[in-house]
Amino acid sequence: MRLAAIRSALIMLALASAPASALEAYKVVGDAIPAPLGGKIGDLKRGRALVLDRTQGNCLICHQVPEPNEPFQGTIGPGLAGVGARLDTGQLRLRLIDAGLLNPQTVMPPYFRIEGLRDVAPAFRDRPALTAQEIEDVVAYLASLRTP
């Protein structure tokens, strides 16, 4: 099922023509997006702040991170301790940008997509949940989580 989903996601990508949005373009290779978005360089510290932030990234409603002082961490997604050892930066980037490319039924929100969303609240409309720079910052932080 998972392989089939990945394959069909790749076929759909191949069929997609030039991106219609103004977001930085990216290229999917296998299950990864190897090149940094817009050539930006991620900052680990800012990435950590974004992940812990309860309004912007809001990752902790669903995930646990190795931060013992953070209350109320979620159990919906996999724990992120050791994720930097499990996945390389390209794989992390794709999962943040649009995890639906791998798993159409995913609960993980697409953090860098504005198309195909419905009834978005006015305050969040026509902009991705994270900017290209912020995606790179979060990727840098996740890549640093190497201890399971």
Added chain:
Amino acid sequence: MTAAGRALAAALLALAGAARADEIKPGSTFLSPEMQRQQQDQSRNPGYLWVEQGEELFSRRDGVSPTCISCHADPKQSLRGAAARYPQVDAASGKLVNLEGRIEQCRVDRQKQPAFGYESQDLLGLTAYVASLSKGMPLSVSAEGAAKPFYEAGKAFYERRQGQLNLACTQCHDGLVGQKLRGDTISYGIGTGYPAYRLEWNGLGSLHRRLRACSLGVRATQFDYGSDDYLALELYLAVRARDLPMEAPGLRR
């Protein structure tokens, strides 16, 4: 992804397991045992303050005539089970009305008074009072006949992804039941406990207020109180919860 790809994804989502009717449990099941006891105890559940205010308003003679009770004598009998039949299609207008809407209708058409307004303390009190008269009774709303198109619209709303976080109600309230989301345990997302006293609100709130919180949670449009969208959704939730006991006024975190 292409439009076809999105359609495929949506179709796959629809296949994702919905909870079976006999699995669905009341919202209070997901509270701590202490909060469950507190909800049951009229002297410790703050929602009963609103019930008492509603009861008073129901029979108050303050120059507004006729009073509710002058038409609804012996409400403990005459309105017992009424709340368990809402939302329903209003025969005269063909519109879907919930309990709040029915009470407002009596207020405006029969008492000739200005509407209380959604989420006003008076309407919350009256709704909580009338709902409490059905406590423990099985929810029994219809999805057939005139209600069918509303039911279908509510079901579609429940199943479609929405908001910047791109999540459907069903993904949390069927797929992730029992999981922790920021200190809350995700329930089946049904309305049998509303109006409910929520600690976070520090007061009583309607089901539509709770729905607005879930919409905001996924960064989706918050529809108006009493809007057609939320009414249809309320009907769908009620059909999903058919035969479950009414538990308003609920107590929630």
